[in-house]
Amino acid sequence: xxxxxxxxxxxxxxxxxxxxxxxxxxxxxxxxxxxxxxxxxxxxxxxxxxxxxxxxxxxxxxxxxxxxxxxxxxxxxxxxxxxxxxxxxxxxxxxxxxxxxxxxxxxxxxxxxxxxxxxxxxxxxxxxxxxxxxxxxxxxxxxxxxxxxxxxxxxxxxxxxxxxxxxxxxxxxxxxxxxxxxxxxxxxxxxxxxxxxxxxxxxxxxxxxxxxxxxx
Numbered sequence: 195x196x197x198x199x200x201x202x203x204x205x206x207x208x209x210x211x212x213x214x215x216x217x218x219x220x221x222x223x224x225x226x227x228x229x230x231x232x233x234x235x236x237x238x239x240x241x242x243x244x245x246x247x248x249x250x251x252x253x254x255x256x257x258x259x260x261x262x263x264x265x266x267x268x269x270x271x272x273x274x275x276x277x278x279x280x281x282x283x284x285x286x287x288x289x290x291x292x293x294x295x296x297x298x299x300x301x302x303x304x305x306x307x308x309x310x311x312x313x314x315x316x317x318x319x320x321x322x323x324x325x326x327x328x329x330x331x332x333x334x335x336x337x338x339x340x341x342x343x344x345x346x347x348x349x350x351x352x353x354x355x356x357x358x359x360x361x362x363x364x365x366x367x368x369x370x371x372x373x374x375x376x377x378x379x380x381x382x383x384x385x386x387x388x389x390x391x392x393x394x395x396x397x398x399x400x401x402x403x404x405x406x407x408x409x410x
Contacts (some may be wrong), residue, residue, distance in 0.1 A: 195264040197317030198241070202363045205405065206239070211380035213399060214250055215349050221256065221334060226348065227303050228334045231342035233393055234354030234401075236383055243354065243401070244338035251334055259332045261299070265313045265325075266292045272320040279383060284366020285382065287341035296337065299327075300347045303335055306390055340386060343393040353397035357387055 209299040221228045232244040267274055268290055277284045287293050289297050295313075302310045307329065314325035329335075343351050349350065400408040 195315045195317055198262075198264065200241045200245045202242050202246045206242045207250065209216045209239075209243055209401065209405055210246035210250040213352065213401075214254075216370065216399060216407075216409050218254075221251075227304065227329075227332065228350075229300055229304065229345075230334060230336045230350045230352060231345055231350045232336060232338040232354065233340060233343040233346045233397075235340065235357055235387060235390065237239065238354035238356040239401070239405075240338040240340070240354055240385070243352075244336045248334075248336055257331045258332050258334040258336060259327065259329060260336045260338060260353075261296075261312070261327070263291060263293075263296065263337070263342055265315050265322075266296045266339075267315060268292055270315050271317050279378060281356060283386060287337060287344055293341060293344060294341075296339070297346050300335065300345060303329055303332075304347060306373045321371055322338065325355050331349065341393075343390070343396045350399065351397045352399045352401065353394045353404070354401050355394055356403040 217230070230247065232240045232247070234240050241260075244260050248260045251258040264407075269277055274290060278334070284290055291314075299310050299312055309326055309328055311324050311326050313322050315322050337345055337348070342348075343353060398410055400410070402408065
């Protein structure tokens with residue numbers, strides 16, 4: 195998503211280094227592209243740790259590509275927020291996010307295409323445009339986002355287990371649209387927590403709120 199600056203630190207790199215040994219053999223053994231999902235609540239570290247995994251894999255000679263669920267929202271951010279406020283049913287993976295399209299793009303990637311066209315959300319312009327994704331020589335696709343545990347075509351599912359309470363300071367530091375100070379947004383995050391609380395059960399790897407790696 196345009197306007198979302200992903201900055202990784204030493205903790206993200208260390209976490210990626212702990213995760214990769216658990217999946218590297220499967221990545222190398224698979225013919226074709228390998229799909230990893232990184233899911234969790236807002237501020238749990240999905241984007242930063244997805245980016246760190248991309249960076250470490252690439253340093254090992256395994257070209258990777260990070261794809262964000264935020265680009266698959268039906269409406270751009272400000273419009274989506276307004277719709278949520280006027281329609282209490284406008285929330286969740288089967289309403290406000292085009293998960294079917296994201297799955298379709300993963301299927302295309304697995305089939306071997308070297309490009310596909312996806313939506314690209316511009317946060318500050320509150321708009322959606324098209325982006326051509328270049329998958330030339332890409333071996334691993336990292337699909338990150340709140341609901342990506344639900345994607346069908348995934349080889350390894352990672353779940354970041356920090357809740358909205360655990361991640362409050364991180365969300366304040368990010369300060370995206372002052373969302374951490376908005377009572378309405380906090381209520382939305384409570385509902386999202388209920389929606390994805392069980393998604394840890396779908397995961398192959400769970401990262402605790404203290405960033406400990408638990409492999410199932």
